[in-house]
Amino acid sequence: MMLSWRRRRDTARLARKSKLNDDDSHDNLEMEILVPIHFRCPISLDLMKDPVTLSTGITYDRESIEKWIEDGNQTCPVTNQVLLSIDQIPNHFIRKMIQDWCVENRSYGIERIPTPRIPVSPYEVSDICKRIVAATQRGDHKKCKELVLKIKYWGKESERNKRCIVDNGAGCVLAAAFESFAQAISSSSTVEKYADLLVEILSVLVWMFPLGGEGQTKLGSVISLRCMLWLLKSNGDLSARQSAVLVLKELLSLDQKHVNTLVEIEGVIQALVELIKEPICPASSKASLMVIFYMISPSAISHKIASIFVELGLVSLIIEVLVDGDKSICEKALGVLDHVCDSKEGREKAYENALIIPVLFQKILASELASKFSVSILWKLCKNEKREEGGVVAEALQLKVSALQKLLILLQVGCDESTKEKVTELLKLLNLCRTKLDCIGSSMDFRYLKKSY
Numbered sequence: 001m002m003l004s005w006r007r008r009r010d011t012a013r014l015a016r017k018s019k020l021n022d023d024d025s026h027d028n029l030e031m032e033i034l035v036p037i038h039f040r041c042p043i044s045l046d047l048m049k050d051p052v053t054l055s056t057g058i059t060y061d062r063e064s065i066e067k068w069i070e071d072g073n074q075t076c077p078v079t080n081q082v083l084l085s086i087d088q089i090p091n092h093f094i095r096k097m098i099q100d101w102c103v104e105n106r107s108y109g110i111e112r113i114p115t116p117r118i119p120v121s122p123y124e125v126s127d128i129c130k131r132i133v134a135a136t137q138r139g140d141h142k143k144c145k146e147l148v149l150k151i152k153y154w155g156k157e158s159e160r161n162k163r164c165i166v167d168n169g170a171g172c173v174l175a176a177a178f179e180s181f182a183q184a185i186s187s188s189s190t191v192e193k194y195a196d197l198l199v200e201i202l203s204v205l206v207w208m209f210p211l212g213g214e215g216q217t218k219l220g221s222v223i224s225l226r227c228m229l230w231l232l233k234s235n236g237d238l239s240a241r242q243s244a245v246l247v248l249k250e251l252l253s254l255d256q257k258h259v260n261t262l263v264e265i266e267g268v269i270q271a272l273v274e275l276i277k278e279p280i281c282p283a284s285s286k287a288s289l290m291v292i293f294y295m296i297s298p299s300a301i302s303h304k305i306a307s308i309f310v311e312l313g314l315v316s317l318i319i320e321v322l323v324d325g326d327k328s329i330c331e332k333a334l335g336v337l338d339h340v341c342d343s344k345e346g347r348e349k350a351y352e353n354a355l356i357i358p359v360l361f362q363k364i365l366a367s368e369l370a371s372k373f374s375v376s377i378l379w380k381l382c383k384n385e386k387r388e389e390g391g392v393v394a395e396a397l398q399l400k401v402s403a404l405q406k407l408l409i410l411l412q413v414g415c416d417e418s419t420k421e422k423v424t425e426l427l428k429l430l431n432l433c434r435t436k437l438d439c440i441g442s443s444m445d446f447r448y449l450k451k452s453y
Contacts, residue, residue, distance in 0.1 A: 033108055039098050042078050043068060050116035051095050052088035056081050059091050062116070066160060090118065120154045120161045125168040136177045139184065144177060145197040152204050162207060171208035172215035174201050179218045182227035195240070198227060202243035209250040220251055220258040225265055232271045242284045245275060249287040252294040259295055263305055269295075273312045276321070282329060285321075289332040296339045306343045315340060315349040322359045327367055334363060334373035341380045350381060357381075364406045371410055372419050379422040382429050404430055 041048045041061035050062040056076040060068075068077060069086055076083060095115070102112040128147055135144040151170060154161045178201045181194045205211070211219065218224065231237070231244040251258055262268055272295075275288040292314070296306045314336075321333040340346035350356050363374045407423050407430070415423070 033105060033110075036101070038094070039101065047113070048094070048098060049113045051091040051098070053091045054088065055083060055085045059094055062088060062119075062160075090116075117157055119158065120164050122164060122168050125165050125170055129168070129170055129173040132173050132177055136180045141181060141194050141197045144181070145200055148174065148177075148197065148200045148204060152200065155204065155207065166208050169212075171205060171211040172218070174205055174208070175211055175215040175218040175224075177201060178205070178227070179221055179224045183223045185227065185230075195231075195234075195237075199231065199237065199240045199243060202228070202231070202247050203239065206243060206246045206250070210254055216251065216255055216258075219247070220255070220261065222261055222265070225258070225262055229265055229268050229271060232275075233267065238280050241275065242280050245272075245284050245287045245291060249290045252291060256294055256297065259297075263295060269305070269308050270312065273309065273314060273317070276314075276317050282326075286329050286332055289321075289329070289336050293332065293336050293339065296336070298339070298342070302339070303343050306340050307345045310340060310343070310345045310349050315346060316353060319353055319355050319359060322363065323355065327370070330363060331367060331369045331373070334370055334377070338373045338376050338380075341377050344384075347381060347384055350377075351385065361403050361406055364410060365413075368415070371415060375407075375410070375415075375419050375422050375426065379426055382426060 035047055038059075039047055041051075041064050042058065043060055043064040046061065048059070048061040051059050052062045052065065053059045054065065054076055056079050058076055058078045060077070065077075065088065069083075074083055075081060095113075099112055099115070102110050106112065128150060132144055132147050135141075135147065151165060151174075155165060178198060181197060181201075185194060205219070210216070228244045228248060231240040232248075234240050248262075252262070272288050272292055275284055279285040292309065296302045296309065318333045318337050318340075322330055322337075325333060337346075337350075341350060357378075360374045360378050363370045365371055404427065407427055411420065411423055
């Protein structure tokens with residue numbers, strides 16, 4: 001079987017070649033060489049970069065065989081034998097032969113494959129976890145930070161390393177260490193002393209969720225949440241603020257019982273609004289919106305929390321996000337606004353903003369989720385507004401002929417039952433509004449709609 005390696009030789013090289021053979025004076029020279037079959041992975045048929053051998057004695061490229069096993073296969077692809085063990089033994093002999101072959105054929109443009117890093121093993125992860133536990137018990141923050149940085153380095157090397165680290169309980173150990181050192185903070189001097197360690201732990205925990213019951217309990221304790229809030233409010237360290245809000249988002253998404261604990265901590269609402277007002281990066285903005293979404297999701301205290309967010313100017317901030325944001329952040333912003341409009345205060349702030357109606361209709365059909373939230377918000381605003389002539393929503397809807405068109409198109413392309421019911425009710429309200437005033441063309445480039453509905 002042939003594997004083609006191609007390269008284009010420049011004019012100078014062709015000139016040197018022509019001295020040896022006048023026939024080889026083409027501008028572009030294409031070379032083909034035979035790759036030995038035992039250098040190719042039986043799965044991908046590509047040259048192996050990290051050859052490993054299974055218990056059946058067959059050698060594969062590590063990436064290919066790992067994907068095969070992750071897909072649920074329990075047999076050897078070549079022999080079809082059941083794998084008694086999924087251990088992968090690095091085949092250094094084959095790898096060295098491949099590297100030598102690459103060097104021999106470098107004149108044909110073949111690059112030498114680098115010596116692969118040895119993946120982290122479950123034993124190494126278990127060992128470092130024991131050392132972190134011991135360092136935490138001693139209160140040795142320097143040693144603990146050194147070990148956390150080692151885990152962080154392992155995680156950066158490969159996704160396989162991350163899976164191995166997570167599967168062997170490192171998340172729970174780090175959550176316990178975070179709570180322990182957070183508890184040790186009793187003065188400003190110790191805050192600075194442990195700050196770097198706490199930030200590093202959070203930066204690693206971001207990709208370790210779910211942590212398991214014990215780990216989530218440790219990270220969701222009042223002590224841990226207060227510490228995360230302190231990091232969230234730290235003005236100088238942007239990475240600390242980003243890691244803190246990303247961990248909060250993951251924590252609340254798994255178990256909303258932590259919401260009740262979080263909202264009792266003074267300053268958390270202000271810190272989240274500040275992250276939206278002065279964003280660090282798209283990831284932190286999205287995470288902030290998701291944390292707010294979980295905090296104001298329907299519950300016994302959600303209206304009270306939503307009112308505080310409204311007082312801090314969240315509605316106008318969300319509308320600014322909707323005007324300039326991408327699809328993903330707009331969906332999250334619309335979800336938050338939908339919950340905010342459950343409260344009277346939230347709707348009143350929305351009525352005051354002249355952009356609210358045009359922006360919401362603009363987001364209909366942007367995506368399935370955006371359509372769902374936009375329709376829900378419009379329905380709440382229309383349903384709860386006083387129907388007297390000159391009402392804010394009524395006037396805005398009367399000026400938007402495309403509003404009817406977009407809602408009708410949404411019914412045609414399909415939506416869930418709840419959204420369909422709200423669209424139907426909105427169409428009835430809009431049709432009543434159209435009978436009061438003559439409608440004019442939309443600024444959203446839809447043609448004038450003469451047909452009555």
